[in-house]
Amino acid sequence: MLIHRLSTNVRTAPTTTAHLAQTMSLLELTSAELQQRVESELANNPALELLEENHCPTCNRLLRGRGPCPVCCNPRSATADNPLVYCTHREEFFTPRGSHAGEEEVSAEDYTAETTTLAEFVLRQVAAELPRNEQLVAAHILNSLDEDGLLQTPLVEIARYQRVSLSVARKVLSLIQHAEPLGVGSPSSQEAMLVQLEVLAESQAVPPFASEAVAQGMDLLSHHKYGELARLLGVSLKDSKEIARFVAQNLNPFPARAHWGDSAAHNNSHRSGEGVYYTPDVIISKLMNADKTTGSQEPALMVEIAMPYAGTLRVNPMFRKALQEAPENKREDWMKDKEQALLLIKCIQQRNNTLVRMMRLLTILQRNFILHGDEHLAPLTRAAIAEMLELHESTISRAVNDKAVQLPNGHIAPLAKFFDRSLHIRSALKLIVEKETRPLSDSAISKLLEKEGFVVARRTVAKYRMMEGILPAHLRRATAI
């Protein structure tokens, strides 16, 4: 079927080994990183120029105005089992060239682009406001964080080691806690959530007594003992539940655990607000209209792959001309520049081509997941995709890793989620727990899952439960309605 057409698609074969190497390295870049790459190349290589005139990044056709290519992006061409996949430029996701807005605010791209560790990411935010010796304290704190972003080491110990007073250490810590992700470095989940509440309160309405609830009634809260909580705070049961809902939805007890895709309300605008660490590289949306044949039945999907620049990259014709009459001593360098520019252009095209092919296949295979949610994710390996596309598995890995995709429901998720082997089981598990009338033990859950066709060991249920942040049975409480 369609798969055949995919694999026999146009494939610009790599010509040189240099080409191959660069294609690979471009493929693993997120669109934000590609933007940096292209900008630096534009700045350093006189042969390369960015033409305002717009060619479609997918099919290379010359476009008249702005906006996506009318051919590649023709909604009519899409059907339920043939998604529309193309590359396009989306202003809102990229910072305009040249304007580096403020030094102190480290933008979301930097997190993915340059640093890999949480410690570095946070340190950058706070370093500017601290004198040298206090930077060391900050670094020490940040390096002592556990994987949830909480500080297990007593602060006194760090203060003593760094030979600063406890109050100074406290000051530094406070600064860290107020950096993104909010609450990092707190000694406990509880305190992290308090910080988050405090900051949240500045921009939006927070239910009264929420902080008291976190501060004093945390265990009541986590055990769903709303009645007792209400009594403790002196509020109505309804308010108590409202607080619980708010806390569950807006606060994150583990600051380091990036909350991909939950609470979709506030996605855009990378300025603080809430921790949105990633801008999507791929956007998938539903095409409701233009489906007269199948009626309202099955919406077609549209997949946009974000291109970081508008316009067309090409070798500057002036440069070409100049090269003809280049002085002897410069000629070789200029030739090199030209080659490199051509190479970059070609590689970007190939990158696009690969991404388009891969995304088309992925949206076909994971259609149900995209439209209907986690429990419909089909188990899939990168290797399988590689085989279908006749690419090396490492190519798929590179294309997938570190990229983010926005789903039709507005959630932003890592592209790697498409390859999660256990997500559907985990969400089945979540459903079971939600529906349970009485806390079920892990082995009981294991048996229930088996009835649904998922054979998982009891031990594994425990792990999934942890991943989903579900408490063990004896700490759970029947969710009364």
Added chain:
DNA sequence: CTATGGCACGGATT
């Protein structure tokens, strides 16, 4: 005694 979490091993995946 039952339920759960820690450690570590082996096979699959990348």
Added chain:
DNA sequence: AATCCGTGCCATAG
């Protein structure tokens, strides 16, 4: 070759 993941075994808490 390195990493991730499911699982079994054992210690510990309730």
